[in-house]
Amino acid sequence: MLAGVSINLVAFSKQHHNYQGQVLAIIILTVAACEAAIALALIVSLSRRKSTLDIQAWSELNEVPMRTAEVPVVMVDQVRHYPKLTPAGLEPSLTPSPVELGYENWNELGENTDTPMEKTQNA
Numbered sequence: 001m002l003a004g005v006s007i008n009l010v011a012f013s014k015q016h017h018n019y020q021g022q023v024l025a026i027i028i029l030t031v032a033a034c035e036a037a038i039a040l041a042l043i044v045s046l047s048r049r050k051s052t053l054d055i056q057a058w059s060e061l062n063e064v065p066m067r068t069a070e071v072p073v074v075m076v077d078q079v080r081h082y083p084k085l086t087p088a089g090l091e092p093s094l095t096p097s098p099v100e101l102g103y104e105n106w107n108e109l110g111e112n113t114d115t116p117m118e119k120t121q122n123a
Helices: 002-015 020-049 055-061 116-122
Strands: none
Touching: 002 020
């Protein structure tokens, strides 16, 4: 997967005449080499400890199952109290808006809805 990404980065950097993709590909290859070195070090360490790499010989490396901690039982009668947030912003108005009252436009309310441009033309 890393090799495919590296090839893709090199190809795009070559196409766009930019060296950033090639530098990133070198960093990816360096990380992959470090991973391979760590894996090789683990294999060498295991082979030195017991002179075999048979999986059955290394079964003692399994993790010991942990005991589960006892979970406290919460009684139904206990009510948890959560903190209350303080209100922020403006208080909502208690009077309904004209849209909520069913008016489609302000003309039905008898208010003048002329824009300033219409006022100068009507005058």
